[in-house]
Amino acid sequence: MKTFTYEKPATPEAAVKDIDTSGAKFIAGGTNLLDLMKLQVETPDKLVDISRLDLAKIEEREDGGLTIGALVPNSDLAADRRVVAKYEVLSRALLAGASGQLRNKASTGGNLLQRTRCYYFYDTAAACNKREPGSGCSAIGGFNRILAVLGTSEHCIATHPSDMAVAMRALDATIVTLKADGDRRRISIHDFYRLPGDTPQIENALEAGELITHIELPAPVKGKQEYRKVRDRASYAFALVSVAAIVDVQDGVIASASLAFGGLGPMPWRNPAVEAALVGKAPSDAVFEAAATALLADAKGYGSNDFKIPLARRTLIATLRNVTGA
Amino acid sequence: MNEHVMDAAFRPGGLDRAKQGVLGLGLDRIEGPAKVSGVADYAYEGTPDGIAYAAIVGTPVGSGRILGIDISAAEALPGVIAIIHNDPRMPAGEANSRAMPLFDTDVILHLGQPVAIVVAEDQAIARDAAALVVVRTEGGEDRFDVEAQPVDTAPKIGFLPPIDNGDLDAVMADAAVTFDRTYTTPVHFPAALEPHATTAWWEGGKLTVRTSNQVIGGARKTIAKALKIDADKVRVLAPYVGGGFGGKTGVGPEAILAAIAAEVVGRPVKVALPRRQTAYMVHHRSHTTQRIRIAADANGVILGMGHESVVAQNDDGEFLEPVPFGTLPLYRGDARRFKTDLVRVDLPASGAVRAPGEAVGTFGVECAMDELAEQLGIDPIELRRRNEPETDPVSGKPFSTRRMLDCYTQGAERFGWPANVPAPGSVRDGKWLVGIGMAASLRGNFTVEAQARVRLEADGRATVECDMTDIGTGTYTILAQTAGEMLGLPVAEVNVRLGDTDFPPSAGSGGSFGAGSACSAVVLACEDILGELALRMNAAPEDLSLHDGCVSAGGRSVKLADLVRGEPIVAMGKTGPGVESKRTSQASHGAHFVEVAVNAVTGETRVRRMLGVFDVGRVLNRKTATSQITGGMAWGIAYALSEEGIVDTRTGAFVNPDFGEYHVAVNADIPQLEVHFIEEIDDSANPVGAKGVGELGISGAGAAVANAIYNATGVRVRDFPVTLDKLLEGLPAV
Secondary structure, eight states: OOOOEEEOOSSHHHHHHHOOSTTEEEESSOTTHHHHHHTTSSOOSEEEEOTTSSOOOEEEOTTSOEEEETTOBHHHHHHOHHHHHHOHHHHHHHHHSSOHHHHHHOBHHHHHTOOOOOHHHHOTTSOBTTTSTTSOBSSTTSOOTTSOSSSOBTTBOOOOOOSHHHHHHHTTOEEEEEOTTSOEEEEEHHHHBOOOTTOTTOOBSOOTTOEEEEEEEOSOOSSEEEEEEEOSSSSSOOOSEEEEEEEEEETTEEEEEEEEEESSSSSOBOOHHHHHTTTTSOOOHHHHHHHHHHHHTTOOOOSTTTTHHHHHHHHHHHHHHHHHTO | OEEEEESSOOOOHHHHHOOSOOTBOOOOOTTHHHHHTTOSOOTTOSOOTTOEEEEEEEOSSSSSEEEEEEOHHHHTSTTEEEEEOOOTTOBOSOGGGSSSOOBSOOBOOSTTOEEEEEEESSHHHHHHHHHHOEEEEEOOOOOOOGGGSOOBSSOSOOSSOOEEESOHHHHHHHOSEEEEEEEEEOBBOOOOSSOOEEEEEEETTEEEEEEOOSOHHHHHHHHHHHHTSOGGGEEEEOSOOSOOTTTTSSOOHHHHHHHHHHHHHTSOEEEEOOHHHHHHHSOBBOOEEEEEEEEEOTTOOEEEEEEEEEEEEOSSOOOOOOGGGGTTTTSOOSEEEEEEEEEEOSSSOBOOOSSTTHHHHHHHHHHHHHHHHHHHTSOHHHHHHHTOOSSOTTTOOOBSSOOHHHHHHHHHHHHTOOSSOOOTTOOEETTEEEEEEEEEEEEEOOOOOEEEEEEEOTTSOEEEEOSOOOSSSSHHHHHHHHHHHHHTOOGGGEEEEOSBTTSOOOOOSOTTOHHHHHHHHHHHHHHHHHHHHHHHTTSOGGGOEEETTEEEETTEEEEHHHHHTTSOEEEEEEEEEOHHHHHSBOEEEEEEEEEEEEETTTOOEEEEEEEEEEEOBSOSBHHHHHHHHHHHHHHHHHHHHTOOBOEETTTTEESOOSTTTSOOOOGGGOOOEEEEEEOOOOTTTOTTOBOOOTTTTTTTHHHHHHHHHHHHHSOOOOBSSOOHHHHGGGSOOO
């Protein structure tokens, strides 16, 4: 681990002022950043500890939605009675992730910013455009079982590892930030993540020194919710494929559908074409097949992850059967 | 010294007559409170005055030669004390895989080979500086892909000679039923939870090494030889070891490097391998390719069997995974061909990992038996019954004790094995495909030389001392139970001191020989003490009765403390293998039974229940023995479902050298595991009559799971582990 300096500001405003060098990083739960620092994948020269800031509350808004402080631990968010009752898909996604100990430490804001679990990102001797821009991608042509089949580029095929963010994408969450100049921004989760393209090191819309302070969930939508995570072992494994589904069936017709996917792409994945294939149709295997075809039309396997394509198809169809009762 | 080598079957009289009733009880581990309260000090813990911290530098490439090492950037880092890279005593290979590492070489055997040690004021600085050391290399031809290397069909290494009895090819050609399939298993890491770590310091020319090691007597000799000093100048301490699984049987390079560094900087030095480095500086279990051939008559009686494998090793390693070790005495059949071929690779050393041979060899033979049973249309247990040998099918030797048939019978009954096993893929429970499977379990039994000192103290309590290790297995407890049983003392009255080479040399923990050998030495020492007590009681030893700290004979009862009269009674015991060990064929046996559910959509496998019945000789502690077996069963489940060390054949690097992506089982993967013992004391094995337990549970466990997956899905995967991607194509359409 590189040596670093450490600040513990008292307010979010002070925190964004403390991020005054390009090598500084915010730290909250540290469940991902500390591991990466030990491996020298991340080498910040300064840590700004935001873990004690007053950003750990979950509040109801007048519009019926929830505002979640960026420092709400994953465990608390998963267990919150409002989340369990109205945003079941989020609670289930959170509980499908990591372990009890990690969920106690991990923050809501930090979870959105998890780095990829690509094997080669972790191996500082390997080429990785995300870790070291321009060095190449060892995962292409290498072992890539857990990596992406959607949204990849010739520079990077990493997956985003979060379960929580997949549910939040299905829930149309908004990310609220505070910038170094004191400005606040509200960023839709649909605009928050970036595809790798030729800059896989840029993973989201945050500017230097910009701090996530809250995550807003809109008022709950109608429909049956499910988070289905497929993984190699029963717990403590990242998703090979996951599906966050909120589907409402009225009078035998799919009235609304919101579907997001984990394990498939460089970001929590959502494709309007999948939902378009469902809405207005009576639930049937043919309709579900069409949704899966829409999801996977551009899917590309890289060898050891080829199986994710049929696995995603099967998992989506089975999940749609569950939530529609078809 | 009361010495008894196993030249004939033997049961010590004192043990037969003992009345305390503690041996065999399922007592909690006596060192447990020290561990859970943090008092137990492991190798990396404790901070001798003036401690410095070290990190090891590995080669950045996996083949070729080292041209030079540039330490200037690393040296410039504040807090760096020394960087040592040119000491001729520095090990290059993994001592673990052989008696001695390779020294003073510029040849690169594998990626991550140790080439320098950085000593600094704290661990973070040491590791940061290690990353700044530049190792200049010259590339060589690399051999990273095991599949692509030439096969040496007559390797000069390995302890298991090839066996070629009868003419298997001819028997295969003539037999009514034949089977010929190939199975593969991947690299497995030993993956102990406690890091491979050492704290080393010198005092007046004497070296003390506190290290995480399974066999410290051997470690002492290896370290002394490496440093070119006398063994009596080296003291090795390992009072607590947080798991070894074979990875800590030898001396890792970190122990020798720490000792060199401590000498160079004149301060105590501690080093722990980070998890990712552990994959490179500790040996792993080789991948295996196993061809199983079976020739049988129409009734399934085996006429010939072949178990021929290919495994990998690097140019330094001398260990050859003994794949067919467990198959040798398992089934009848006169024509027998068992051999293991070798490919040389430029990868970290392969070595002994829990149940070398059986842990992976049973995947081949026990899945093959399942396939053969289906081919013949008979129950897999019945097939095994028809092939139960009466004597060792290779050597013709009598078995010391063998209760395999009882394991099948009791296991089937307790599990509820049906008279007719449902057809593959025919049982459905909602979205789950349900199946059952079984496999035999076998692990060769060994007794090794072991000594122990037992002191009956002035206060009537007893102290047991030997250089045995407790690697989380329960050694402290079973030694206390053994001495308590012999001397008529509650376990709380027995103080056990282990893990110090100043104590009498014992067996160490490895090869499942530790418990039987070490406890036997204690029994023999106690026999001596009983003799002395008998003299003091004016009675014959066989007339003594000892219970709860009192000794009675001829109507007189005396407290032990009164009989000791101030001066402790000290005795030494020693056991070892002998004629009887060679006259008989010895093994522990068992049978695993498993029910799995496979998700019909995704292929995710969840083990629903697992039960095993095991023949292990005398059970020394029902609880710790059960834990040994369940640990093996859990590992077998992980071998069947997820554990796989993956090599990037472009670089010779491991792709997944950490617990994030090398998937050991987690609690949620493991259902209730049920263990039953058939206890027949084995008087041929060792004086205490116990056979090995530690490696039995993993033997056959994974094959039973794989067989159940086949029964659930109708998909036979022969390339382990059985991950969901391999099942997907054969699952019902959605």
